[in-house]
Amino acid sequence: MEVSAALQRKIRVIPVLVGGASLPKPDQLVPELAPLCRRQAITLTGSAFWQDAGRLVESIEKVIGRSGNPPRPASATTRAVSRKTSLAAREARRQRPAAPVSPTNRIRFGRERVFRAHRKPVKTVAFSPDSQILASAGGGSWLGGGDTTIRLWRVADGRLLREMPGHNDTVSKVVFSPDGLRLASCCSSAINIWRLSDGKLLRALTGNETEGAGSLAFSNDSSRLACWVAGNSGENADTTYDVWSVPKGKHLGTYFLSRLPGRGEFQWEHASSGRRMIASKEFIRIEEDAYWAIVVKAAKGGTVPLELKDNDNAEPGEWMFCPGGRSLLAACKDNVIRLWRLEDGARIARMQVSSVPNSVAISPDQQWVAVGCEDKTVRLWPVLRHSSTQI
Secondary structure (H helix, E strand, O other): OHHHHHHHOOOOOOOEEEOOOOOOOHHHOOHHHHHHHHOOOEEEOOOOHHHHHHHHHHHHHHHHHHHOOOOOOOOHHHHHHHHHHHHHHHHHHHHOOOOOOOHHHOEEEOOOEEEEOOOOOEEEEEEOOOOOEEEEEEOOOOOOOOOOOEEEEEOOOOOEEEEEOOOOOOOOEEEEOOOOOEEEEEOOOEEEEEEOOOOOEEEEEEOHHHOOEEEEEEEOOOOEEEEEEOOOOOOOOOOEEEEEEOOOOOEEEEEEHHHOOOHHHEOOOOEOHHHOEEEEEEEEEEOOEEEEEEEEEEOOOOOOOEEEOOOOOOOEEEEEEOOOOOEEEEEEOOOEEEEEEOOOOOEEEEEEOOOOEEEEEEOOOOOEEEEEEOOOEEEEEEEEEOOOOOO
């Protein structure tokens, strides 16, 4: 009744799609609600909830601005963060040099391979340490659920090696242990640790510590597993990290980043090896100029040497530092995979994907790039490059 009344009174209505839903057809709704089908919708996904919610907030703010309603006064904290972001953006612009890239330094991708077995969108992909196995998972949803099985593929020929059911909600992250013996996965209610040799579920880590877990990282020696809550930046000082003993499954404690024991030993996709650099997605607004960028900062001191962005102003969806820390790979929401060189911020690869990429990974040997897609597929490409080019 409320939506119907808003439509009749010409009040702006923004449909919000959750759980993989799509807009219904007009004949599936009562006549009073049929105009909803002609509205542009916003999609909220479990794996990128806060980014998607940010887009929704921006849409609402644009509507408020056009209607002439005064915006809500910003708090002192918001103003301080906005000013800090603007200063960081200016500094990055000033320091970033022009970087023409010669053809021999460009990266190309070979013929696409498509793996089909998932019955729901694929939200996460990861390569094994020896680059021979690719793990993929996703499924579930806030509404309806379904197919949260983890699947292991042989990279060489695309053969499906194993299926590992065990989660009851969308699998938001899978990660291999550095020793190649285990795989960890997480959903909103549990973290599972699996034995790779036979796919056996070794233990499920449940409790308050796992609620909303969105990213996982093993320590370099594979003895500890850490997680942080989805929706917060992994480098935010207010974010807490829960740590477990992998052999025993014992919860070792909850820590702030500054007090996380051996924090430089964990392998986070948003931090370079040794945590020399960290990267976060930001929507930057400076006067009339506004754009999306992946901001690369020094882990110590927080200086901003680079803003990684494209002329298309596409919003990054998932990103990771490449092995060795020389480049950064991102899957953007305009269905394009981009690769940037961190030495100077030059974009050295760009590839269109035929479906919305939810996640992206590059193999440790830097020979393969994989994405998990909204169309329930896993897509894999060989990396082609000049003999002198380093990723």
